[in-house]
Amino acid sequence: MENRLRKIRLFAMDVDGTLTDGRIYIGNSGEIMKSFSPRDGLGIRLLMKHDIVPAVITGRTSRIVEHRCREVGITELYQGIHNKDKILRELMEKYRLSPEETAYIGDDMNDLSAIRVAGVTFAPADCADALLPYIDIQLTKKAGDSPVREAIDMILDGRLSEKDYEDL
DSSP states (O other), X not given: OHHHHHTOOEEEEOSTXXXXXXXXXXXTTOOEEOOOOHHHHHHHHXXXXXXXXXEEEOSSOOHHHHHHHHHHTOOEEEOSOSOHHHHHHHHHHHTTOXXXXXXXXXXXXXXXXXXXXXXXXXXXXXXXXXXXXXXXXXXXXXXXSOHHHHHHHHHTTXXXXXXXXXXX
């Protein structure tokens, strides 16, 4: 698996249940809140320092997600997407990447189409049981507990130095 992880040039992520704890908080006046881990954000910046493109492909549409992506530097953001495989293939074509150079993290069956396209796939520890036969790596971190960072640490294992943490 280590050799496969070293080939990754694109890391695509679902949002709810991967970058967040999967909960959607809706107040009386309709405001929506989501909780993101700062560790995931730092990991995403580390990916970019190693020329790995981070992308978000999510079925929901949220200004909160737009704000978070802007904050951590993700420019490849696709919201309201139900055919995630189509977007993932378009990203692979845009960056001239093969499935072996592409990773995806998702937590439920609505991620299956993208999981079938990516060469390396991850899911949080508490992902849907039905997804387990289709993923390569079930992480030890649950949704909301920075499973994205755990996957990123695996991808960048042995490649990080103190210099990578400067100017983050």
